[in-house]
Structures are given as structure tokens and as C-alpha cells.
Amino acid sequence: xxxxxxxxxxxxxxxxxxxxxxxxxxxxxxxxxxxxxxxxxxxxxxxxxxxxxxxxxxxxxxxxxxxxxxxxxxxxxxxxxxxxxxxxxxxxxxxxxxxxxxxxxxxxxxxxxxxxxxxxxxxxxxxxxxxxxxxxxxxxxxxxxxxxxxxxxxxxxxxxxxxxxxxxxxxxxxxxxxxxxxxxxxxxxxxxxxxxxxxxxxxxxxxxxxxxxxxxxxxxxxxxxxxxxxxxxxxxxxxxxxxxxxxxxxxxxxxxxxxxxxxxxx
Amino acid sequence: xxxxxxxxxxxxxxxxxxxxxxxxxxxxxxxxxxxxxxxxxxxxxxxxxxxxxxxxxxxxxxxxxxxxxxxxxxxxxxxxxxxxxxxxxxxxxxxxxxxxxxxxxxxxxxxxxxxxxx
Numbered sequence: 001x002x003x004x005x006x007x008x009x010x011x012x013x014x015x016x017x018x019x020x021x022x023x024x025x026x027x028x029x030x031x032x033x034x035x036x037x038x039x040x041x042x043x044x045x046x047x048x049x050x051x052x053x054x055x056x057x058x059x060x061x062x063x064x065x066x067x068x069x070x071x072x073x074x075x076x077x078x079x080x081x082x083x084x085x086x087x088x089x090x091x092x093x094x095x096x097x098x099x100x101x102x103x104x105x106x107x108x109x110x111x112x113x114x115x116x117x118x119x120x121x122x123x124x125x126x127x128x129x130x131x132x133x134x135x136x137x138x139x140x141x142x143x144x145x146x147x148x149x150x151x152x153x154x155x156x157x158x159x160x161x162x163x164x165x166x167x168x169x170x171x172x173x174x175x176x177x178x179x180x181x182x183x184x185x186x187x188x189x190x191x192x193x194x195x196x197x198x199x200x201x202x203x204x205x206x207x208x209x210x211x212x213x214x215x216x217x218x219x220x221x222x223x224x225x226x227x228x229x230x231x232x233x234x235x236x237x238x239x240x241x242x243x244x245x246x247x248x249x250x251x252x253x254x255x256x257x258x259x260x261x262x263x264x265x266x
Numbered sequence: 267x268x269x270x271x272x273x274x275x276x277x278x279x280x281x282x283x284x285x286x287x288x289x290x291x292x293x294x295x296x297x298x299x300x301x302x303x304x305x306x307x308x309x310x311x312x313x314x315x316x317x318x319x320x321x322x323x324x325x326x327x328x329x330x331x332x333x334x335x336x337x338x339x340x341x342x343x344x345x346x347x348x349x350x351x352x353x354x355x356x357x358x359x360x361x362x363x364x365x366x367x368x369x370x371x372x373x374x375x376x377x378x379x380x381x382x383x384x
Binding site for chain 1: 270272273274275276277278279355356357358359360361362363364365366367368369370371372373374375376
């Protein structure tokens, strides 16, 4: 079962010195009585899953940091990746606290031993870093930006808005890091490497496609005021596939299959 | 050296009612009180204020100070774990083809089995 611990004291102090302001958010102000019961429950599910994805992102950027160290990437780029790990852990804290204010986490099952990204066996460090940069930053974080922006636009509760504001402020740079890495690595990538990375990007997009492909549901609870998003959010995700992923990757010589991209974002 | 007690940052909280009741339950009875100041208190232990003159490395400021909020690590009692699963289900996070989790806070709705099962 996915649950998280908090040590407090000196370690929490260190985190909050580097990521200040979390305690100033309007904790304790949620008025769940304003929402249908099922919306509250759905919000707990959404935010429980959100905590997990932030935690997984911390693991992914941690692995990316190590891979970039192994391939001699620019030091400031590596430092940014390491710093993003702390961003993600701060997001874990904020999202967890919000989830607890919503009533607590719901059961979520994942073997944390498998939390780290998996790359092609035997590939060289530069390609390992490129693969993680593609899956984690160029695709996942690029999709995260419009998803969170829509959730923020719909959020009515001051606490939910405040948490989403903090998360959203960091997501843009998280999505940029992968492209900056590819820009640096461009000359080292062979044609075969680029083809493999393009397929990896398409395969990763395909994993998220059900999010915008699922049929509209008139009866499903949509806790928009508490953090969900809607059909407009789905359209934003579709648009992001082309504008925020495929086109920027093409600028770095990683050409996705246009027909597959069109099919995935349809 | 005394081992520091940790608190729960995130905990699965059971619903203490049967599945049919939960569908129509007053949600206010299911959530923790505002601020989580009652038992169990599941909030993280507060850190000293930013800019505090206390040096967290020189001394543990919480070791002697009165602490109103942090609680010892505790698991929420789960007498009805099975019924809780029946109500919530157990979500499986979205995964990449490699089995690693698909990260990025993207979902606008709770995971559905059709989305999550690899």
C-alpha cells in the first residue's frame, strides 16, 4: 500500500528553507460539505494518484541526474535535474497534505522497488540519459503542464488553487530540461539513436492516450473544484502532443511518425 | 541516541461504513477534521520557521521544544480493510511498457482499470 513517512525536525527544516511558503498555504479551509459526496471521494482518488506521480517523478529525475553525471553532461544542467528532484519531493509533501485534508489517501498498489525508470539494457550512459529525458521530461512533464493548468482554472477551493499554483510554477522548467539535454547531446546521437528515441516518445505518448480518448461520462463524478479537469483539459492534452512534444523533438532531430502522432492525439 | 519518531505524511484512511452506506454517506463524516488536530493527527511534523535563528544542524530544535502537532507514527486502524477495498478498489498507477511508473501529474480523473492495467 502506498503510504509515506515524514521525519520532521532538521530534515524538514532543510527542505522548507529551500522550498519556503508551504506552511503559508490556506490549510484547514477546505469545506467539503459544499461538494457532492462522490466528488470528495473522487478528489481523494485523483490526489492520491497525484502524490504517487510526483513521487515517481522524483525517482525519474533522480535517475536522470545520475545518468547525466555518467555521460558528462553540463554541470549546471545536472544541477537543475538534481534540484527538480527536490521540487518533486516538495510537491509530494503539498499533495499529500492536501490529500489528507480531503479525508486521506485511497489504496494504491505499486512495488516501490520498481519506481525507477527502466532503460534499454546495455545502452551507453548518453542514451540512458536521453531515454529518461524523453519519457520523463519531454513527454510526461510536457503533458503535466496543460493538465494542471486546466485543473487550476477549474479549482474553486483556495487550498486546491494554492497547491496547484505551487506545482504548476515548477512544471514548465521540468518539461524544458529534457529538451535542453537533447540540445547538448545532439551531436552525439546517431541516426539509429534518434529513430529509437522517436519510437520511445511515441510509445510513451500512447501510455497517456487513454486520458484524452476515454468517452465523456455524464454520470462520473468530476470534482473540478477540487482538482479534476474536463473535456477542455483533454483537448489541451491532445494539442500538447503536437505542439509541446512532437514539434520540439523534431527541432532536435527526433522525428516522430506523423501518422502515429495524429492517431494518438485524435 | 534516541531514534526519532516519524509521522505519516500520507496514509490510507479507511471508510468505517459498509459499501452501500458509503455511496450515500455524508462525506463530512468521512474526512478528517479541518486542520487534522484530532486523533489521529496525520499532518507532517512542522518544520521550524524559515529564517529561524535555530541551526537545525547544531541542535534538533524539536528535541526539547513543546510539540503540539506531530504525533508518533501510527497506522490508521483498519478493521474494515476488505470493505474499504470493495469501495475504493485498489488503483494501479499508470505504467510505461517497461513496467516503470508513468510519472507526470496528468490525470484529471481518478485512474480507471482500463487506463491503468498494463
